[in-house]
Amino acid sequence: MLLIARAPVRISFAGGGTDLPAYFMRYGGQVLSVTLNRYVYTILSPAPRAAHLISANYSLFHQYAPDRDAMWDGNLSLPRAILEAFGSPGGIDLFIAAQVPPGTGLGSSGSLAVSMIAALAAWSGWSLSRAEIAELACQIEIERLGMPVGKQDQYAAAFGGLNRIRFDPHGVTVERVHLAPEIRQALERRLRLFYTGQARPSSRILKAQQQATAEEDPQVLRRLHLLKVLVEDMEECLTMGNLDGFGRLLHEAWTLKRGLASPISNDFIDRCYAASREAGALGGKITGAGGGGFLLLYCPEDAIERVTETMTRMGLKPMDVAFDDEGVQVFRVE
Template sequence: MIISRTPFRVSFAGGGSDLRAYYRHYGGAVLSVSIDKYVYLSMHPYFNGDKFLLKYSQHELVDEVSQIQHRIIRQVFGEFGIRGVDFNSSADVPAGTGLGSSSAFTAGLINLCHAYLGRHVSREILAEQTCELEIEKLGEPIGKQDQYACAIGGLNFIEFLDNERVRMERVHMLPEQLRLLEQNLLLFYVGNTRSASVILTEQQQNMSESPQKIQSLHRMVELARTLKNELQNNHPDALGEILHAGWMYKRELASQISNPTIDEFYETARRAGATGGKLLGAGGGGFLLFYVPAAQQPAVRQALNGLYEMPFTFDFTGTSIIF
């Protein structure tokens, strides 16, 4: 049996600038971190010949790759020539919650198939292959940040160049300041899992029609660059106001990114002492992230006591074969 483990990610600044409709004209930049919430994929030979037994949110037992209903599994197994396997998927967090679960799954699956065939490839190549499969082959209207964040792991500044190249820079901080950054981040689940594709499709259409939305993305890229400098200078408290400014820009990019319920949760946390925050992922639901100094954390938790808080720490391993 082969088992892969791939982290989910939290994006701090610049989200949306990793869409091709933007970076091919202006270049994009994102700052994000992977976290200790994972998708686990396992695979071993199926006992009954060349059949496929697949267990994820659904169960499938089929004879041919072409009969597989899960489009990512079908595409990857077809490309790798995988036959006769028992495949299992489980995750710490549901899909559609804004933590990059789709790209984490795809990166983990590609890594799993390489290992199953006895091959080792770098995490950078895994990120590239994940982008190619999701965006080019499956035609998903998504950006490139999740594939790199989940495949490579860690706290990173990621640039998306207009020639399709991706440049990744590890953000280095003093250990005690990195711990402070980690400890001052709170994550609350607001529900309403959603499809990112619908929101991102609208967002890309809006880019071609609204110069104001392009200007918002310009400001969001500037915030990502500012945040990189602040963190490298060991100023973690700068994250709060940068999160807030970025969220004010982001929520204007598409109609379904926020809603009155999300807005009320956000303002409640701010009144209780959060210096900033944002809804993670494309929008519409999932997790709200807040930066909250330690002294204000009890008040914020009390103000949001109806929401589930998910504790987390940073991950620096990326996608890995653990068995």
Template sequence: MIVSSAPFRVSFAGGGSDIASYYRRQAGAVLSCAIAKYSFVIVHNYFNENKYHLKYTRTELADALEDIAHPLLREALRMHRVEPGIEVASVADIPSGTGLGSSSSFSVALINALYAHRSRFASKDQLAEEACKLEIDILKEPIGKQDQYAAAHGGLNFIEFNSNGGVNVQPVVLSSEKMAELESNILLFFTGSQRDTRSVLSTQVQAMETDEDKFRTVERMVQLAYEMRDILMSGDLGAFGEALHRGWMMKRSLTSQITNSTIDEFYDAARAAGAIGGKLAGAGGGGFLVLYCPKDRQAKVRQALSQLKEIEFRFDWSGARIAFAQ
């Protein structure tokens, strides 16, 4: 039996530039961190050697790959030429559709588990590249590449996306004191709504492809990602929070689907209570509100957002890993 895990991620800046319609024209960059909330995949030999037994939010018992309803499971098993007689189960710390890259975390954990089931090793870059191939090339999902690399590598990273499709992952190195301060000053609140990532991202892609002003906005978001990386490395975390706010103002201008009046009210209330900056995690439209707030102001922010569920977390430094193998 194999138990595999891959972390979710929180993106700070540059989102949208990891999509091919952007980086094919101009190199993109994202600043993000992996968090210690995980997608888990269990792979086990199944008693019935003629069936695929799959368990997620539903249970499937299939005779052939073509009979499997779950797209990611079906195509990952096909990619790895997995024969019947296998059982795959998945669970996660946080639901999908919340802006934390859950789909790609699942893909990375699944691919790693399938390699381990055959007693094979895959590097973190290999896991990320294969997850991108699965989600973007095979399933034609309108998503970018940042989530797969964040899930595979873990940590706090600056990730560059080159026009030739290559990806460069650079760890952002801070002192232990500054890293602990950053970690403790980032708050996550669930807005209560989940969204269809495909719809939100498809609209953003269309906007970038048809409106040059929108493309230039993403270009400025990439420039801000570089600026925020440098701010972090200088240790000026207050300036990081302010830059996070500037980035959110840019992001929300891309399409009308990214935010709504309820989310804006939550964000404004958090800022009025002491949060320096923030944004919606991921593509937007719902999910988690990410806030940067110094510790001495957090009680007031929590009071202002008392109707929302807060998720406590720490950074993840391991990335994709095999937690158990027997």
């Protein structure tokens, strides 16, 4: 038997940073995000004895041995920790691969965790809900490995779709945002992703942001409070069909976000963003924590081609995407 699990990556529009425990445990947080039809895959198949872990993205091979793997470091620290959470998995070949480069701000580590957990749960006969898969992924990333990440990526990957995700000390709530079909199609056309060619680890940015939040830096807290409010304003624009208004709020959110920590943007990103605005984009942002990855832009219909040409001339690579509504899925092949 072959078992395949996939979990989508995501783009978030506003509220990033309020999903960090340092913030939402005090003030409550919320994020507006949507998942894309780009996935992180986990493929399981039987093996004679040991558990073999292979990563296409990092060109790495690892043989799991519980008595030897006390230290969790390197590029495979997360999948190794997930394997440990399931105990001795027996003889399996576990292959992981992503349709996006790592470190590009699309939440691929959270998608990897959700994909692996769903696959191993199905292989082991565990019955886990989407919320349980997401929460186990958060527990492993945040508590077990001490990664300075929030909870939005894991829940987005598990549930899929366009959602407002709320975080508070009592738990996480995922609320689907429903759009009329013609509004959804227009939004998909007008949102454009451009790869900057700059991959970056988000840990340094998130650590600085988390520390500033924990220390109650007034400027950081003010920006996070405003970003949280923008989630509601953006949702209202989308449901009312005011897409250009949503695009302008995206610009407002980026202006707030880039002031959270200095490495979030750089001269090249600023030049690209300024050029996109001159070409007609109403708003945008760097995906994820910032520092590189993909530049997300909202373009009115008559500016899409002009913005794409401008970004291409500056060396950015467009990536066509559509929204995903399914979240994590598991397929069995006999």
